[in-house]
Amino acid sequence: MGLATFIGGIHPFEGKELSEDKPIQVLPPLAGEEMVFPLSQHIGAPARPLVKKGDQVLKGQMIAEAGGFISANVICSVSGVVKGIEPRLAANGAMVDSIIVENDGEDRAVDGFGEHRDCTKLSKEEIRDMIKGAGIVGLGGAGFPTHVKLTPKDEAAIDHVIVNGAECEPYLTSDYRLMMEQPEKIIGGLKVILQLFDNAKGVIGIENNKPEAIKKLTEMVKDEPRIEVCPLLTKYPQGGERTLIYAVTKREINSSMLPADAGCVVDNIDTVVSIYNAVCESTPLIRKIITVTGDAVANPQNYEVRLGTSYNRLIEAAGGFKTEPEKMISGGPMMGQALFSTNFPVAKTSSALTCFTKDEVKAQAPTPCIRCGRCVDVCPEHLVPPLMMKAASAEDLDRFQSLNGMECVECGCCAFACPAKRPLTQAFKEMRKAVAASRRK
Structure with missing residues (x-):
């Protein structure tokens, strides 16, 4: 039987060797550092501020609440004082209303932060409330509020919970490192989601250019009757929601449909880890794994960094630029957003900072279509x-x-x-x- 795949697609240069074998480094926040929390880090209505200038805040404290049904809470990632609420530059080039917090360096947290919880005893309503309270959204880039995704109209119709471990975007390796370093959290988070859907099985889809991750997770789920690993043919855009659903189930959806209409729920690797952290470890979404990579970067690396941290800090941690970058991208080269500055914060939907030299991004003038097909x-x-x-x-x-x-x-x-x-x-x-x-x- 062949590897699961879809029709079409391409094989761009992967570039993953720059960072795939380097363990995730934790980049702690600095005392006095300015942390910026945009109120729009998700699809839907902006969050509503719950704090004002001068307020003292704690790590794990909700500083903005969901502004509608399709919206998400914003959780403070440090302790400190609110310096103001004002427009700040986001990765998409827009000015977005943001809460500015000055880190006091004490890392004081709300009561109960980080406490272990027996998630097997929780009701479905409790699990969904915890995911909503933690401010979790799709961390693969879309940013759709996860608690909404996990509340379909017909819960009984969901028969596949698919964990997206394809990571088909060139240069990005953060999900791969999570699969290698925190597989127990991936499986634990998937089990939490399966508690919501009695008729579903869990499928972890991983491209076959990640054999070590396939081997590790396959071994760990061998005694899990509701979970399996599905090796996928390496091909871009295998990690797209529609293409992944087709590869795993052979069901097709279009723009007028949701994955739930095909009996599926799809979540990114880091999203599933964040669900485990929130439900089983009482830790809301306050951190992100970011790949800093590209041939212009001195030391490409994956970092675990607090939300609100400036991208400039990531560049410094990676040793700066060995060559002046010709192009910088938030995300990967295929679907990322070109940047004119790195003076913006790490947000929930951030995934990577990819920096290329002039030799890598030679512009070519377009010519007439030759109808090659x-x-x-x-x-x-x-x-x-x-x-x-x-x-x-x-x-x-x-x-x-x-x-x-x-x-x-x-x-x-x-x-x-x-x-x-x-x-x-x-x-x-x-x-x-x-x-x-x-x-x-």
């Missing part, structure tokens, strides 16, 4: 990018929609495969934004 072959959503590009060039929103352009997941496969170097993905992103804006009118 490579973009069609690699599209995981079975779209026809040349026709979509024609509609985008004409700014024809109706035509773009009729070509199922809103099914595009912006994975970048088409632009990567294009020998003419046409900016396909960029054009489709703009068209999708324009269509979404027109629908709101």
Whole structure:
């Protein structure tokens, strides 16, 4: 039987060897350090501040509460004093209202922080409340509030809880290091989720370029009747939600559907670890594992860092730049966000800081389409990018929609495969934004 996979996809240079064999380093916060907590670190309504300037706060204290059903709490990662609430730069280039806390260096925590709890005795409602209280969202990049994802309309219809260990984005290795260093928390967190879904089995999907992780987790779940490891063919974007569901279950979903409509719940490796920390160890989401990598970085490394820490601190910890970077990306090279500054905080949806030299990012001018069809072959959503590009060039929103352009997941496969170097993905992103804006009118 072959490895689980999907139709389409590409094989970009992986770049994971820069950091994959280096254990996670804990980067503690510094006394006097300014910690910045954006109120929008998730999909949905911004969180509402619960503190004001001058307030003393503790590690593990909720400083902003969910601002609606689709929203998430914000938890302070240090003890200190609130210096203000003001707009600050986020990784997407936007100014976002943020709570600024000056770390007092004492690391004082709320009562009960870090206490072990027997999670097997908890009710489903208690588990969901703890996940919500901890401020957990999808940590793979999307940032959808996890307590909402784990509350589908038909709980009994969920028959697959899929843990996304594909980590198909080039250069990123934080999930791999978690699989190697904290597998017991991954399994423990998955067991907590399975307590919510009586009819489900747990599947940990891991690409076959991570044989040690597959071996380790397979051995650890051999006596778990409801959990299995599913080796996946290494191919980008195997870690996409739709492609992963298809690879594991052969069920297809589109943009009008949720994974729950296909009987699935999908969570990222770090999300599952965070669920374990919150439910079993009374530790809310206050930290993130970040890959600092790229050929411009002196010492590529994965760091466990408190939320709110400046990315400048991560660069310093990695030894700075050995060569001036030509391009810096929040995330990976395929789906990350290009940066004009690193003066922004680590947030819940942060995953990596990838820095490239000029030699790695040589720009090539686009030329006319040669109708080779490579973009069609690699599209995981079975779209026809040349026709979509024609509609985008004409700014024809109706035509773009009729070509199922809103099914595009912006994975970048088409632009990567294009020998003419046409900016396909960029054009489709703009068209999708324009269509979404027109629908709101």
